[in-house]
Amino acid sequence: MAKKKKEKKVVSPKKFNFSLPEKTKRYLFASLSFLLAIIFVFSFSDNAGSVGEVLKNMFGFLIGNVIYIIPIIFAIFGIILLKGGEHFEDNKNSLIISTIILIIGLAGFFSLLNPELAEDFVWNKSLDGGWIGYLISWPILRGLDYIVSYALFSIAILISLWIIIQPFKKTIEEVEDEEEEDVEEVKVEVTKKKKPSFDLSKFVPKKEEKVDEKEDKSLKTFEQKKQENKEYKYPPLDLLSKKGGNPEGGDISYNSSVIKRTLHTFGIPVEMSEVNVGPTVTQYTLKPAEGIKLSKITALQNDLALALASPTIRIEAPIPGRSLVGIEIGNKKRAVVSLREVLDTDEFKNSPAPLLMALGKDVKGTPTFADLAEMPHLLIGGTTGSGKTICLNSIILSLLYRNSPDEMKLILVDPKRVEFPIYSNLEHLLCPVIYDANQTLVTLKWLVGEMERRFTVLAEAHSRDITSYNQKMEKKGEDKLSYIILIIDELADLMSVKGKEIESYVVRLAQMSRATGIHLILATQRPSVEVITGLIKANITSRVALKVGSLVDSRTILDGSGAEKLLGKGDLLLLSKEFSKPKRVQNPFISENEIKKVINWITDSNLAIKEEAPESLLETETEEDNSLMSELTKSAEAPETQMDNFYSKEDPMYEEAKRTVISSKKASTSLLQRRLGIGYARAARLMDILEERGIVGPQEGAKPREVYFSEEE
Numbered sequence: 224m225a226k227k228k229k230e231k232k233v234v235s236p237k238k239f240n241f242s243l244p245e246k247t248k249r250y251l252f253a254s255l256s257f258l259l260a261i262i263f264v265f266s267f268s269d270n271a272g273s274v275g276e277v278l279k280n281m282f283g284f285l286i287g288n289v290i291y292i293i294p295i296i297f298a299i300f301g302i303i304l305l306k307g308g309e310h311f312e313d314n315k316n317s318l319i320i321s322t323i324i325l326i327i328g329l330a331g332f333f334s335l336l337n338p339e340l341a342e343d344f345v346w347n348k349s350l351d352g353g354w355i356g357y358l359i360s361w362p363i364l365r366g367l368d369y370i371v372s373y374a375l376f377s378i379a380i381l382i383s384l385w386i387i388i389q390p391f392k393k394t395i396e397e398v399e400d401e402e403e404e405d406v407e408e409v410k411v412e413v414t415k416k417k418k419p420s421f422d423l424s425k426f427v428p429k430k431e432e433k434v435d436e437k438e439d440k441s442l443k444t445f446e447q448k449k450q451e452n453k454e455y456k457y458p459p460l461d462l463l464s465k466k467g468g469n470p471e472g473g474d475i476s477y478n479s480s481v482i483k484r485t486l487h488t489f490g491i492p493v494e495m496s497e498v499n500v501g502p503t504v505t506q507y508t509l510k511p512a513e514g515i516k517l518s519k520i521t522a523l524q525n526d527l528a529l530a531l532a533s534p535t536i537r538i539e540a541p542i543p544g545r546s547l548v549g550i551e552i553g554n555k556k557r558a559v560v561s562l563r564e565v566l567d568t569d570e571f572k573n574s575p576a577p578l579l580m581a582l583g584k585d586v587k588g589t590p591t592f593a594d595l596a597e598m599p600h601l602l603i604g605g606t607t608g609s610g611k612t613i614c615l616n617s618i619i620l621s622l623l624y625r626n627s628p629d630e631m632k633l634i635l636v637d638p639k640r641v642e643f644p645i646y647s648n649l650e651h652l653l654c655p656v657i658y659d660a661n662q663t664l665v666t667l668k669w670l671v672g673e674m675e676r677r678f679t680v681l682a683e684a685h686s687r688d689i690t691s692y693n694q695k696m697e698k699k700g701e702d703k704l705s706y707i708i709l710i711i712d713e714l715a716d717l718m719s720v721k722g723k724e725i726e727s728y729v730v731r732l733a734q735m736s737r738a739t740g741i742h743l744i745l746a747t748q749r750p751s752v753e754v755i756t757g758l759i760k761a762n763i764t765s766r767v768a769l770k771v772g773s774l775v776d777s778r779t780i781l782d783g784s785g786a787e788k789l790l791g792k793g794d795l796l797l798l799s800k801e802f803s804k805p806k807r808v809q810n811p812f813i814s815e816n817e818i819k820k821v822i823n824w825i826t827d828s829n830l831a832i833k834e835e836a837p838e839s840l841l842e843t844e845t846e847e848d849n850s851l852m853s854e855l856t857k858s859a860e861a862p863e864t865q866m867d868n869f870y871s872k873e874d875p876m877y878e879e880a881k882r883t884v885i886s887s888k889k890a891s892t893s894l895l896q897r898r899l900g901i902g903y904a905r906a907a908r909l910m911d912i913l914e915e916r917g918i919v920g921p922q923e924g925a926k927p928r929e930v931y932f933s934e935e936e
Contacts, residue, residue: 266278325380549586576594599737673741678735706741722753766781884930
């Protein structure tokens, strides 16, 4: 068999191909047009050098005085290339031809200004229309005379001008159409949708629609409420500083190419999309090719951090509501977010929510707010130095900027004794700042009792929640219920002392207190399962996670990873029912000096109003103030006795236990256990309360206790 000869493949040398995008070409030609216009302008005064002098003499010889219009023509071409580039590509040939006709028409028109030259063909260096205009106008003038020649050149000039201005006209019309399309876009989409075969309006009760409309009309924005309330002066934003700055995200184009190249190396083709530069991080968005699993991208987190030379990066796959993946890289220079720039927005001023909190700015630099009434409780966790206390201060100040003491009451618990004393002079405080665990427990018990009292008030007024109740009271001109917000700066210290008791009351308040206007904000620097128990997590679903030390702590707060990769100093993740995934936000910075200015202004400005008020109004105090203060005073004098006395007020079995021992004419713990069907601990506590109140006598060995009251008494 003959061996087949191997055919050698001839590899043709690669040709060097240099091409630019159409947009870049247009910008280059536009720049060249502006440059020529500038050269011609300066050549008229002999300030353009030898190049300008040559161009001036050459064009002056050819077109005469038309040379003074050449800079305008080049400038028009530059503007067309910049603003109406798409129309230039479509009408390129017609624009060039019309420009040539315009120049020739002007040159011929100027040549007709010298009638003596029309007699004979003469050589003259000072021609108004140059030699091009003279050579064109001389035969036309000889054949058509002056009037018709003027009309011919005028028509040519007008037609060429009309063709040249068409790109400008189309560009202006498109700008106007874009504004109209933005308004009508939603209407067009709605009309394109198919209508259902049956009318859903038949199944919607009309009464509910009327009630919703009335409620929407009755809700007042913060600015309206601020103008109507003459009895309280709201603090101005001028008290807060304007600290800020521009963040530096580094070389964005280089980082985008590194991300794309690194993912391509691992066999993941992606298409880079928009880049969002936030105050703390820069978010690079990308769209993976079809068939690529997101788990492949998230698994390359450390490889991307190595390629980008970044200590930590965070991958959000996917971005909620978009078919993109986000890669967040820390900025080289962080921008300080001030509380003033967050509060000085239309969203904060025009919102009717009374408990709107300013949380900061997201990765796009958009101000982020949260409504505590909708949350309805908040859990904050983060290590020491992560910005937890500053976050609490920004929340408190944003609440103070929206609410008067009649609208909102605060209960501040500070086991560390150094964070909240600055608010001690506020009239918003329902009681002095609490430092003791026993007083905290008394406060929680009082809040449970106040919650039950408010439920009774709402039931009597046939109101579903505090919002509808206050609307009814406002129409009647009666007193409204105020919001009560309990803020605990360090929950871990309280849980280590009174863990089970505090957990039980916190859980009960978290379950039921939303409708009554009682809300909790709990913060801790030790987010462990001993502090943030399963019951607390189950009932407080809105959480803020600042930087934590480990993945375990992040999962304790957020039920997932992410908080251990934050950058600290107010960099946080917000988890609430509004977002399907945690949202990254940079918390605003608030200094101690700013807090003092706001507190002193509120105290001093409203003190003058109080001095002018009648004495009868100053002497009136709410039942909440009197009861809570009295309970805290008793607990400070005799903590153990006060606990039992306070508990008896809440225990519904006390009166029944009292009747049982009086009717039986004997008292013992086992008797209460059998008759009431309760446990030993509760029966023993009830027996101690009966003894303290003088219902039964002391215990005498195995003998039953003596009962001091009869059924008749």
